[in-house]
Structure formats: C-alpha cells, structure tokens
Amino acid sequence: MTSDNDLGGGTVSSEVGAFSTPTDDILRVEHISKRYGAVTALVDVNLRLARGEVLGLIGDNGAGKSTLLKIICGFQPPTSGRILLEGREVHFSSVQQARAAGIDVVYQDLALVPQLTVYHNMFLNREPVRWPLLRNRVMRKLSREHLDDMGVHLPSVNVEVASLSGGQRQAIAVARSVYSENNKVLLLDEPLAAMGVKEGAMILDLVRGLKERGNVSIIIIAHNYGQVLEVCDRVNLLQGGRITYDKYSSETSVEELTERVVAEYRKALEERQREQRSA
Ligand SMILES: Nc1ncnc2c1ncn2[C@@H]1O[C@H](COP(=O)(O)OP(=O)(O)OP(=O)(O)O)[C@@H](O)[C@H]1O
Numbered sequence: 602m603t604s605d606n607d608l609g610g611g612t613v614s615s616e617v618g619a620f621s622t623p624t625d626d627i628l629r630v631e632h633i634s635k636r637y638g639a640v641t642a643l644v645d646v647n648l649r650l651a652r653g654e655v656l657g658l659i660g661d662n663g664a665g666k667s668t669l670l671k672i673i674c675g676f677q678p679p680t681s682g683r684i685l686l687e688g689r690e691v692h693f694s695s696v697q698q699a700r701a702a703g704i705d706v707v708y709q710d711l712a713l714v715p716q717l718t719v720y721h722n723m724f725l726n727r728e729p730v731r732w733p734l735l736r737n738r739v740m741r742k743l744s745r746e747h748l749d750d751m752g753v754h755l756p757s758v759n760v761e762v763a764s765l766s767g768g769q770r771q772a773i774a775v776a777r778s779v780y781s782e783n784n785k786v787l788l789l790d791e792p793l794a795a796m797g798v799k800e801g802a803m804i805l806d807l808v809r810g811l812k813e814r815g816n817v818s819i820i821i822i823a824h825n826y827g828q829v830l831e832v833c834d835r836v837n838l839l840q841g842g843r844i845t846y847d848k849y850s851s852e853t854s855v856e857e858l859t860e861r862v863v864a865e866y867r868k869a870l871e872e873r874q875r876e877q878r879s880a
C-alpha cells in the first residue's frame with residue numbers, strides 16, 4: 602500500500618483531496634519514518650496542518666499516531682524525514698525546545714502536578730515573581746480570568762488539582778497550553794479517552810473555542826469518529842505507519858471512516874488465514 606499524499610506537489614489521489622499550497626501551512630511533516638529496533642512505527646509519513654486548522658488523526662491501536670505526535674513535539678527524533686514550522690526546517694532535541702518554538706503537547710493527567718492548586722499549575726515554571734515572593738494574588742486572578750474566558754468553569758482555582766476529575770484536569774492542561782501567547786501548534790493525544798459525556802463535551806467546546814479564535818492550529822488524536830468529525834476540519838487516517846487517507850470532514854462520514862478501518866481489519870484477517878492454509 603502506498604500513501605498517495607505526496608506533499609511535494611506530485612500526484613494526488615482522490616483519497617487525498619485536502620491539498621493546499623505550502624504557504625497556508627503552519628506545519629509540514631515530510632517523509633517521516635520511525636523505527637524502534639526491528640519495529641517500524643512510521644513509513645514515509647507526509648502530513649500538513651493549515652493555519653487555524655483542526656486536524657483529526659485517527660487509526661487503530663498501534664498505527665503510529667502517538668509516535669508521530671512525539672516526533673512533532675520534540676520528545677523523540679525521527680529516523681528520517683523532516684519537519685517544517687512556518688516553512689522553516691526545525692530540529693528539536695526536547696519537548697522544551699519545541700515548546701519554545703510554539704509547538705505544545707498535552708497528554709492526559711501527565712502535565713499537571715496534583716499536589717498544587719489550579720492556579721499554581723496554570724503558572725507552572727513561569728510564575729510571576731516579585732522577589733522573593735511568588736505573586737499568588739496575580740496568578741489567582743489571571744488564572745480565574747483565563748479559565749472563565751475559555752469556558753472552563755471550576756468551583757475555584759484555589760483547590761488542589763488532585764481533587765478534580767480527569768476531564769477538568771485535561772481542560773486545565775489545554776487551557777494552560779493555549780495561555781502561552783507563543784503557542785502556534787497544539788498537539789492533543791487522546792484528550793477524550795476515558796472522558797465522561799460532560800467532560801468530553803467540555804474538551805470539545807474548548808477546541809471549538811480555540812478554532813473560532815483561529816490563532817492556534819491543532820492536531821487531535823481520537824478514536825470516536827463522530828466526535829472527530831464534529832470538531833475537526835480535516836481527518837487523516839494512519840494505517841500500519843502510513844497515512845492512507847486525507848479528507849475534509851465535510852467530505853466524509855462516520856460510515857466511510859468506519860468502513861475504511863474495518864476493511865483493513867478484514868484484509869489482515871484474510872491474509873492470516875491464507876498464510877495458515879499455506880503453512
Ligand atoms: N518506545 C517504543 N519502543 C518500541 N516500540 C514502540 C515504542 N513506542 C511505540 N512503539 C511501537 O510503535 C507502533 C506504534 O505505536 P503508537 O504508540 O504510535 O501507536 P498509536 O497509534 O498511538 O496506538 P494507540 O491508539 O493504541 O495509542 C506500535 O507497534 C508500538 O508497539
């Protein structure tokens with residue numbers, strides 16, 4: 602199987618219809634491959650993210666979705682290929698470097714310190730200080746304003762994060778990440794996993810709000826195609842480490858996406874049965 606999404610301006614298959622000129626793109630991933638020893642996690646992946654766009658990255662367990670985000674966010678290097686941010690090639694050797702360049706990643710629960718209050722978490726590692734004191738009053742006020750502004754409603758910013766739900770924590774992690782004026786690209790790895798209906802809706806609202814403001818571009822990994830189509834402008838499907846499908850949400854459906862993934866499963870099953878018969 603080949604991925605037809607040649608970003609170099611080559612032929613574009615009908616399955617890869619969402620195409621634009623490079624100048625629209627805040628982020629481009631070109632010919633990225635990743636091997637972990639004998640395991641090949643990504644094969645010649647090309648991906649583009651337009652300014653202000655929300656891109657859904659879908660695919661089965663083990664398809665390579667997290668691997669791709671971990672490369673973009675500087676957590677690990679690719680085996681080959683390159684990344685362009687606003688048209689310039691970038692090489693990140695840490696998540697901090699990528700963050701400084703405007704690419705931030707949010708993993709559920711990992712990003713916050715449970716023992717600290719909401720407002721301390723909001724300002725983690727960039728606390729305003731009037732020596733020798735942290736400016737608690739300022740942090741409280743700004744946190745409250747910012748969370749309200751983003752539609753994240755918490756009982757209080759003075760409570761410990763440990764006392765909040767997973768969805769509320771996730772919302773704070775996302776809010777903190779976009780609070781940084783510097784952020785251009787936000788990467789969300791399964792922000793809706795293990796969320797209740799209300800919490801999931803809160804995260805989706807947050808993403809929608811960001812989209813309306815249009816100052817940050819987002820890649821979101823999710824397994825619920827209905828939610829993906831609801832909030833994303835475009836969808837890319839990763840199958841066995843390759844992007845096999847790239848379409849605008851308006852041009853596809855839950856049925857089509859499901860059919861694609863089920864077809865992959867059936868094909869693998871048939872291949873296994875053939876192998877067993879010939880063994
Ligand atoms: N650190 C690692 N060392 C070795 N193999 C890895 C490592 N990380 C990922 N892999 C392998 O790379 C492949 C892709 O994994 P990845 O975590 O990117 O999948 P995913 O699409 O995010 O799946 P899921 O939906 O289950 O989260 C898998 O075969 C996985 O076993």
Ligand SMILES: [Mg+2]
Pocket residue numbers: 666667668
């Ligand atoms: Mg994953």
